[in-house]
Amino acid sequence: MAEDEPWTGDDHDHNDRCHVRWQVSLNRSTAQSCYRDEWYEAQCGGCRFWIALSGQLGQDYGACSNPGSSFDGRVRFEHDGCESFVGRADGSFG
Template sequence: MTEHGPWTGGNKAHNDACHARWLDRLNRKTGQDDYKEAWYYEQCGGCRYWIALQGAIGRDYGACTNVLSALDGQVRFEHDGCAEFTEREDGTFG
């Protein structure tokens, strides 16, 4: 079935396919041998420069807007991260 009107991000099959594709682009994978424990607390979803996408896919993905980050302007998984992490003043996540 084809959707009509503006895209709302509510197509589960499309969102699941994006999620699977985009996981291959992670900067930091939790299963990698050199994953540091500190990185667990420095994930994109807790960075002041991470802006969540709209719709269902926005529960897991957002855009990096940190000019100092190599990931600036890219869509990132909330559990990814980079060296330029800047904690939110209110300590929220996502």
């Protein structure tokens, strides 16, 4: 992509590097031995306050808009979670 073109968010190499960087800020990782079963149903992607990003990054990442969460205003991985989870009334994810 040329620097004078508008950013579309669809640069695979850039997105892969973002994913690697952003994974270090996970609150809950399913790979952790202390991961609780009940957290599986309370992941960010299913929270009513999770807003998916656009472009390829939006397939896995979104912004938290929950004023009661310590992650409010931050980009979060859809499979992460927090204590302020509020499920969507329709049960959708992503």
